[in-house]
Amino acid sequence: MNEPIIEVKDVWFFYNGIPVLQEVNLTVRRGDFVALLGPNGGGKTTLLKLMLGLLKPERGAILVFGESPRESSHRIGYMPQHLHFNQSFPISVLDVVLMGKLRPGLGWSRYSQKDKMAAQQALERVEMEEFANRRVGELSGGQQQRVFIARALVDEPEVLFLDEPTTSVDTKHQTDLFDILKELNKTVTIIVVSHDIGIVSSHVKSVACVNQQVFHHDDAEIKEEMIELAYQCCPVDIVAHGLPHRVLQTHE
Amino acid sequence: MLEALQFEFMRNALLAGLLTSIACGVIGTFIVVNRLVFLSGGIAHAAYGGIGLAFFFGLPYVAGTLGFALLVAMVMAAVTLKARPVGMALGVILLDLTPGYNVDLMSFLFGSILTVPTTDLWLMLVLNGMILLAVACYYNDFLALSYDEDFAQVRGVRVKFLYFLLLAMVALSVVMIIRIVGLILVIALLTIPPYIAEKYAGSLKKMMFLTSGATIIMVAGVCFFISLLVEFLKAKRFFSA
Numbered sequence: 001m002n003e004p005i006i007e008v009k010d011v012w013f014f015y016n017g018i019p020v021l022q023e024v025n026l027t028v029r030r031g032d033f034v035a036l037l038g039p040n041g042g043g044k045t046t047l048l049k050l051m052l053g054l055l056k057p058e059r060g061a062i063l064v065f066g067e068s069p070r071e072s073s074h075r076i077g078y079m080p081q082h083l084h085f086n087q088s089f090p091i092s093v094l095d096v097v098l099m100g101k102l103r104p105g106l107g108w109s110r111y112s113q114k115d116k117m118a119a120q121q122a123l124e125r126v127e128m129e130e131f132a133n134r135r136v137g138e139l140s141g142g143q144q145q146r147v148f149i150a151r152a153l154v155d156e157p158e159v160l161f162l163d164e165p166t167t168s169v170d171t172k173h174q175t176d177l178f179d180i181l182k183e184l185n186k187t188v189t190i191i192v193v194s195h196d197i198g199i200v201s202s203h204v205k206s207v208a209c210v211n212q213q214v215f216h217h218d219d220a221e222i223k224e225e226m227i228e229l230a231y232q233c234c235p236v237d238i239v240a241h242g243l244p245h246r247v248l249q250t251h252e
Numbered sequence: 253m254l255e256a257l258q259f260e261f262m263r264n265a266l267l268a269g270l271l272t273s274i275a276c277g278v279i280g281t282f283i284v285v286n287r288l289v290f291l292s293g294g295i296a297h298a299a300y301g302g303i304g305l306a307f308f309f310g311l312p313y314v315a316g317t318l319g320f321a322l323l324v325a326m327v328m329a330a331v332t333l334k335a336r337p338v339g340m341a342l343g344v345i346l347l348d349l350t351p352g353y354n355v356d357l358m359s360f361l362f363g364s365i366l367t368v369p370t371t372d373l374w375l376m377l378v379l380n381g382m383i384l385l386a387v388a389c390y391y392n393d394f395l396a397l398s399y400d401e402d403f404a405q406v407r408g409v410r411v412k413f414l415y416f417l418l419l420a421m422v423a424l425s426v427v428m429i430i431r432i433v434g435l436i437l438v439i440a441l442l443t444i445p446p447y448i449a450e451k452y453a454g455s456l457k458k459m460m461f462l463t464s465g466a467t468i469i470m471v472a473g474v475c476f477f478i479s480l481l482v483e484f485l486k487a488k489r490f491f492s493a
Binding site (some may be wrong): 049052053054072073074076078084085086088089090091092095096099101102103104111135151186 | 287301317342393394396399400403404407410450451453455456458
């Protein structure tokens with residue numbers, strides 16, 4: 001067992017007095033590839049934002065590398081949900097990736113040659129180097145997702161957070177994307193928010209079901225009771241399409 | 253057109269136009285990419301309220317307007333920090349609450365580019381300098397904040413501070429521009445050129461330059477028509493006399 005790098009201890013979070021997360025406990029160990037699964041509004045993104053330090057828990061504590069998420073933010077890579085991007089924003093692919101090298105108090109100094117090299121390399125890792133000077137808004141959804149992965153990677157984080165990396169991407173690109181992530185997982189711990197059980201189960205090492213409460217399963221096998229717990233609100237067969245009979249690979 | 257430059261008021265008008273263009277280019281760009289158009293409209297109308305207050309209490313125009321616009325901008329920043337869409341609603345409400353237009357204040361509705369005194373030019377130069385310095389110091393941070401606020405925050409950018417700074421700069425620009433083109437055109441001048449530039453610029457920096465250029469042309473165009481109008485009126489008086 002590797003050492004735990006993220007510890008969520010008895011965390012509660014409310015939006016306008018309505019509990020979104022209750023009594024959440026979660027431990028992520030180095031080298032893990034965790035999927036946060038759950039229905040819309042179940043609190044997946046909220047949990048992710050709590051671990052990133054973007055939100056503060058009402059109760060409980062969150063430690064990342066033994067410190068508060070804010071203090072260890074330089075060791076974190078983050079890819080936000082895709083929906084929020086302004087597609088007409090004038091910015092090149094390279095500049096988006098360089099944003100991942102941003103340091104507070106950089107002042108008016110520009111990015112160094114070293115930073116630019118690192119950005120190029122990050123683009124190569126996601127096979128997007130030829131688009132470096134294109135405007136991001138001109139790229140397809142799948143290509144943009146790769147650029148945002150490159151941005152999350154460029155500062156060589158130890159842990160990578162991805163929020164719905166496969167929305168607006170077709171099945172082929174979804175698989176490609178998760179293959180890239182699987183490759184990255186050799187060196188980086190990954191936490192990914194998704195509501196796509198199919199793609200997740202064949203790539204991740206463990207699954208945490210998030211629906212107000214969190215249940216962490218140390219293998220990626222999708223179990224019937226997991227689906228029931230995660231999707232209490234809806235009948236199992238709609239979500240799972242006969243999944244209870246499907247046997248999924250387990251990881252050692 | 254060149255002969256017109258012999259007059260001090262024409263030179264001042266031209267300089268005022270140029271200075272306004274710089275503010276428009278930089279701040280207009282941020283307004284458009286951050287979708288702060290309605291919020292800026294609210295600040296503009298608040299600034300107009302500030303002019304009214306300044307007149308009422310006999311304060312100097314600049315102090316009253318600047319102070320009031322800045323105050324409103326900070327309140328708006330505080331309210332909208334968590335929920336940006338509220339900004340729009342607030343802008344619309346403020347727009348609605350603005351006291352009826354006073355006849356004495358008509359010149360601020362339409363601005364008065366031809367009557368800009370040299371002291372105002374110095375003030376505009378200082379405000380411009382402050383805006384350019386702030387943006388130059390925090391360019392990368394502003395870029396990250398504008399493009400992806402959450403990511404910027406994870407990278408340690410002081411999102412809150414920069415958002416307040418941004419709205420303060422919007423307030424400064426609005427006050428400056430109202431003097432020149434008036435309340436009615438201030439939002440047009442702050443948003444139309446950047447919208448045009450956004451399509452052609454490859455980066456935020458280029459968008460700022462392009463916008464400044466586009467604004468210069470717009471201001472020059474307005475100046476040109478005003479000068480035509482002045483000459484036309486002169487000629488008419490000549491004939492009637």
